[in-house]
Amino acid sequence: MSPDSPEPTPSDASRLVVIGAGPAGMATAITLAERGLSVTVVDQNPRPGGQIYRYPAVPSTKPRQPDRGGALREHLAEHSDRITVLSDHNVVGIYPERRLGLCGPEGFRILAADRLVLAPGAYEYVPPFPGWTLPGVMTPGAAQQLVKSQGVAPGRRVLLAGTGPFLLVVALALHEMGVQVVGIVDTLRRRDAFWKLPSLLADGKLLKQGLDYVAGVRKAGIPLMTGHIVTRAEGRGRLEQVVMAPCDADWVADHDRSRPIVADALCVGYGFVPRLGLAQLAGCELTPTNLPGGWIPVTDAWGQTSVPGVFTAGDGAGVAGAIVAELAGQLVGLGVASSCGAIEASEAERSAEPIRERLHQLSRFRRGLDELGSLRKGLSQLADESTVVCRCEEIRRAEVDEAISSGSTTLRSLKVATRLGMGPCQGRMCQPACARRLYDLGLGSLEEIGPPAFRPPLVPVTVGQLAGMDAPGGEPADAELVEDGWEADSAS
Amino acid sequence: MTQQTPDVVIAGGGVAGHATAWELARRNLEVLIIDRHLPGRATSASAGGLWPVGEAVGLGCGVIYQASRSNGDGADAVPESLPDVFRDFLVESNSRFPELARELQDLTGIDIELDSGPGLLFLMQTARQQAVVDNVARGLPDGFVLELLSPAEVAELEPAVADDIVGAALLPGEDQVNPMMLAEAYKRAAIASGARLEHDRLVDEILREGDKVVGVRVGEETIHCGHVINAAGAWAGELAATAGIRLPVEPIRGQVVLTEALPPILSSCLSTSSCYLAQKRHGEILIGSTTERVGFDTGITEEGIRGLCQGAIKAIPSLADIGIKRTWAGLRPGTPDELPVLGPVSGIEGYSSVTGGFRTGIVAAPLMARVAAQDIVDETPDVPIEPYLIDRFGNQ
Amino acid sequence: MSTTTPRSEMVQFEFDGQQVLCRPGQSVAAALWAVRETVLRTTAEHQAPRGYFCGMGVCFDCLVTIDGRPNCQACLVPVAPGMVVTPQGAARAESGGGVS
Numbered sequence: 001m002s003p004d005s006p007e008p009t010p011s012d013a014s015r016l017v018v019i020g021a022g023p024a025g026m027a028t029a030i031t032l033a034e035r036g037l038s039v040t041v042v043d044q045n046p047r048p049g050g051q052i053y054r055y056p057a058v059p060s061t062k063p064r065q066p067d068r069g070g071a072l073r074e075h076l077a078e079h080s081d082r083i084t085v086l087s088d089h090n091v092v093g094i095y096p097e098r099r100l101g102l103c104g105p106e107g108f109r110i111l112a113a114d115r116l117v118l119a120p121g122a123y124e125y126v127p128p129f130p131g132w133t134l135p136g137v138m139t140p141g142a143a144q145q146l147v148k149s150q151g152v153a154p155g156r157r158v159l160l161a162g163t164g165p166f167l168l169v170v171a172l173a174l175h176e177m178g179v180q181v182v183g184i185v186d187t188l189r190r191r192d193a194f195w196k197l198p199s200l201l202a203d204g205k206l207l208k209q210g211l212d213y214v215a216g217v218r219k220a221g222i223p224l225m226t227g228h229i230v231t232r233a234e235g236r237g238r239l240e241q242v243v244m245a246p247c248d249a250d251w252v253a254d255h256d257r258s259r260p261i262v263a264d265a266l267c268v269g270y271g272f273v274p275r276l277g278l279a280q281l282a283g284c285e286l287t288p289t290n291l292p293g294g295w296i297p298v299t300d301a302w303g304q305t306s307v308p309g310v311f312t313a314g315d316g317a318g319v320a321g322a323i324v325a326e327l328a329g330q331l332v333g334l335g336v337a338s339s340c341g342a343i344e345a346s347e348a349e350r351s352a353e354p355i356r357e358r359l360h361q362l363s364r365f366r367r368g369l370d371e372l373g374s375l376r377k378g379l380s381q382l383a384d385e386s387t388v389v390c391r392c393e394e395i396r397r398a399e400v401d402e403a404i405s406s407g408s409t410t411l412r413s414l415k416v417a418t419r420l421g422m423g424p425c426q427g428r429m430c431q432p433a434c435a436r437r438l439y440d441l442g443l444g445s446l447e448e449i450g451p452p453a454f455r456p457p458l459v460p461v462t463v464g465q466l467a468g469m470d471a472p473g474g475e476p477a478d479a480e481l482v483e484d485g486w487e488a489d490s491a492s
Numbered sequence: 493m494t495q496q497t498p499d500v501v502i503a504g505g506g507v508a509g510h511a512t513a514w515e516l517a518r519r520n521l522e523v524l525i526i527d528r529h530l531p532g533r534a535t536s537a538s539a540g541g542l543w544p545v546g547e548a549v550g551l552g553c554g555v556i557y558q559a560s561r562s563n564g565d566g567a568d569a570v571p572e573s574l575p576d577v578f579r580d581f582l583v584e585s586n587s588r589f590p591e592l593a594r595e596l597q598d599l600t601g602i603d604i605e606l607d608s609g610p611g612l613l614f615l616m617q618t619a620r621q622q623a624v625v626d627n628v629a630r631g632l633p634d635g636f637v638l639e640l641l642s643p644a645e646v647a648e649l650e651p652a653v654a655d656d657i658v659g660a661a662l663l664p665g666e667d668q669v670n671p672m673m674l675a676e677a678y679k680r681a682a683i684a685s686g687a688r689l690e691h692d693r694l695v696d697e698i699l700r701e702g703d704k705v706v707g708v709r710v711g712e713e714t715i716h717c718g719h720v721i722n723a724a725g726a727w728a729g730e731l732a733a734t735a736g737i738r739l740p741v742e743p744i745r746g747q748v749v750l751t752e753a754l755p756p757i758l759s760s761c762l763s764t765s766s767c768y769l770a771q772k773r774h775g776e777i778l779i780g781s782t783t784e785r786v787g788f789d790t791g792i793t794e795e796g797i798r799g800l801c802q803g804a805i806k807a808i809p810s811l812a813d814i815g816i817k818r819t820w821a822g823l824r825p826g827t828p829d830e831l832p833v834l835g836p837v838s839g840i841e842g843y844s845s846v847t848g849g850f851r852t853g854i855v856a857a858p859l860m861a862r863v864a865a866q867d868i869v870d871e872t873p874d875v876p877i878e879p880y881l882i883d884r885f886g887n888q
Numbered sequence: 889m890s891t892t893t894p895r896s897e898m899v900q901f902e903f904d905g906q907q908v909l910c911r912p913g914q915s916v917a918a919a920l921w922a923v924r925e926t927v928l929r930t931t932a933e934h935q936a937p938r939g940y941f942c943g944m945g946v947c948f949d950c951l952v953t954i955d956g957r958p959n960c961q962a963c964l965v966p967v968a969p970g971m972v973v974t975p976q977g978a979a980r981a982e983s984g985g986g987v988s
Binding site: 044051057058059123124133134135136137138139141142143144145146150151152154237238275388391392393394423424425428429459460 | 911912913914915918919921922926927928931932933934936937938939940941942943944945946947948949959963966
């Protein structure tokens with residue numbers, strides 16, 4: 001059974017566009033190319049790889065280990081006759097009929113798609129806590145970028161904190177580059193991990209990998225402080241020390257037993273939030289979950305969203321890591337190929353079978369991990385009255401509480417009452433935690449509280465670019481379709 | 493859930509609903525506001541321009557409306573004016589803002605960000621526009637000021653404005669406010685005066701028995717009350733229809749562009765035949781708007797945004813390199829004659845409209861709410877309500 | 889960490905009036921972090937220091953002015969020779985009396 005198609009299109013006339021060149025996006029493009037289809041990949045970075053497989057900006061001093069990202073980039077290049085990668089391009093808007101507003105080095109233009117695959121990935125979840133805006137406080141991923149991609153140490157005494165296996169990954173990456181990691185503060189209590197062991201055993205290879213990380217951290221002499229949570233970051237003008245405390249099963253801190261750790265870099269993250277802007281602009285239906293960010297697009301067995309012709313894969317469809325992202329990308333590739341008629345539905349099913357089986361095997365493990373990482377109410381209690389909860393607009397928690405007591409208990413109503421979410425980040429940094437807090441306060445269901453509301457442009461573009469003023473000669477230009485021999489649509 | 497029967501239920505919590513709630517609550521009525529913030533609510537989408545004369549003589553965002561109604565080149569459209577009585581209504585409502593800002597700040601602590609600059613500056617970009625503006629200036633009654641400025645005078649007043657203009661017309665005293673803060677302040681003032689708010693709930697139906705409106709239905713729940721106020725904005729027509737009342741309010745979409753925060757570069761509100769521009773309290777420049785009949789679609793279009801961006805650069809060339817933070821679209825509650833709809837329906841008890849703000853809903857809100865409230869409690873209204881009654885549209 | 893690049897290959901740019909050397913390909917944020925310049929701007933409302941946070945362009949904390957253009961995300965922009973980078977202070981209209 002093939003996904004419902006918007007309209008039957010001959011396979012060689014279909015315009016296929018993938019947004020995002022991380023593992024999911026690359027896997028989709030490769031799968032499509034392997035079946036003889038041409039595809040355009042739009043990516044905001046200078047080279048494909050996404051976040052997890054980011055191509056280093058600065059060549060590393062150490063010999064580069066061959067990694068999955070390199071292999072995927074090679075496969076992508078092998079199919080360069082069919083795969084066009086538009087690097088350094090952002091999707092700023094999605095207009096009716098899957099028309100994309102792109103902004104790249106040559107300015108603004110429209111790219112029309114017959115099938116669209118959204119693979120934007122995710123970003124880190126950091127609930128607000130006192131001092132979290134101090135320079136020196138960053139996400140674990142940001143620290144990883146500094147050291148692996150930019151060749152810069154995040155600090156002289158670096159503390160990792162939060163929850164999730166990613167902390168161990170980053171700690172080891174830092175250690176390998178000679179950075180002093182003074183500790184890892186993880187909310188997960190050993191006894192909680194123990195009860196999840198059965199689901200974690202579902203994939204022996206992944207579990208071993210996780211245990212290897214733990215062993216590696218131990219061998220490196222990095223203190224692993226489980227069942228603890230960071231409660232404050234302190235310093236004059238920049239981070240100088242971090243306060244942490246033991247926490248209970250709900251991650252509620254026991255402030256009476258808190259103690260300071262001297263650190264000049266705090267890398268804190270509690271999981272990942274799917275990037276929803278593209279799905280929202282495309283009009284996809286979303287559904288709430290108990291994971292960071294709360295919402296993911298509704299999809300069918302092929303990754304097609306509620307909008308016919310729009311598919312999604314990877315962490316942007318629901319965070320599950322790079323391995324799952326790649327498999328999901330392959331699956332979506334098959335779904336798209338089938339929906340265009342390039343392959344028979346039965347062939348798609350056949351090819352999908354081993355992929356689905358592997359995903360199923362991984363899902364038990366993932367579910368165990370998800371439960372370990374699911375949000376506990378202690379996170380919502382970290383911020384105090386004066387903590388800035390909306391970084392962009394500098395809105396303190398006290399102002400939010402005032403608005404809540406005047407009847408603003410949804411993200412939308414809080415936004416207009418306090419400006420929370422009106423800054424350039426469009427609420428990415430503040431709304432997931434704000435929604436979670438409303439939920440933990442018992443003020444509504446996740447549906448009632450509502451998803452964030454992204455509006456175009458998803459990344460800043462200039463007035464001139466959207467005015468079409470950047471055509472050669474500076475004359476105003478009407479938006480043109482990306483040329484490659486296609487007939488232009490008549491202007492709508 | 494409500495236990496008692498309130499005196500008044502207000503359907504809709506935009507600026508009109510909350511302003512009316514305050515007016516009634518401070519007159520000791522028991523008020524229940526039922527509100528769900530639907531996408532496209534005009535109050536939150538609005539620029540917050542307070543341009544009574546500008547709109548009345550057709551030099552505010554009305555120019556865009558008129559230009560888009562006629563099929564010709566927008567630059568040469570002749571502005572149509574609004575009736576004098578409504579111009580005076582808008583001027584009167586506008587005059588109340590300074591006192592209102594103080595009062596709301598004292599009551600609620602909220603700053604509605606009422607900002608005054610030189611006024612509303614209409615840029616004349618062609619000789620034809622200049623001729624039209626001259627006519628408008630001549631036709632203004634005593635007491636209304638429209639200063640004509642030369643390009644050099646404009647350059648001195650607003651250095652950021654393009655110099656390839658024929659001149660400009662300045663309407664002093666036309667200011668701006670933050671419409672969301674205004675609505676929020678009204679809401680908190682209403683609650684402080686005893687009004688209750690049921691948030692995130694929607695009035696699905698106005699219940700009518702014969703010639704009497706007796707309450708509302710919210711989902712499965714029935715709420716009886718003495719009086720229902722329809723403040724549902726773009727949705728007011730649909731809501732009125734549930735009670736068999738023909739209210740010709742329909743959504744008129746307006747797209748908006750908002751830049752990133754900038755240092756102060758614009759002190760007046762600007763208006764041209766393609767767009768208007770205002771720099772808001774937090775430094776962002778708001779560029780609006782389109783006028784489209786597309787039902788309740790709050791999507792933005794590449795053509796709409798392109799037109800606004802082109803118009804903005806024509807007015808302020810340095811905006812070309814400035815980043816856009818957000819674009820959105822709101823749904824104005826439009827009426828056929830561009831006037832609001834206030835007060836009762838003749839022959840029907842227990843119902844009032846406070847809606848149809850169209851392009852002037854923010855500046856008109858204080859007086860709309862006041863007059864509608866006065867009508868309900870039989871107080872002599874500050875200004876006559878007759879021009880705004882629903883009956884002007886014909887039989888029900 | 890960055891000692892293996894010969895001086896002749898390093899890129900020079902200006903930050904807050906000072907000359908800074910960095911490795912080719914580095915982002916403005918990373919290059920500044922390498923010389924311990926961690927404060928990239930101060931906020932409009934509370935004059936609070938902000939710097940590098942997410943490293944991937946979603947938080948908009950690392951905003952600097954580059955060659956006169958404000959609100960550039962330092963973590964996304966690679967350093968170019970001769971670039972003039974300045975930290976951002978408040979960028980707001982005056983309150984109360986309107987815009988001056």
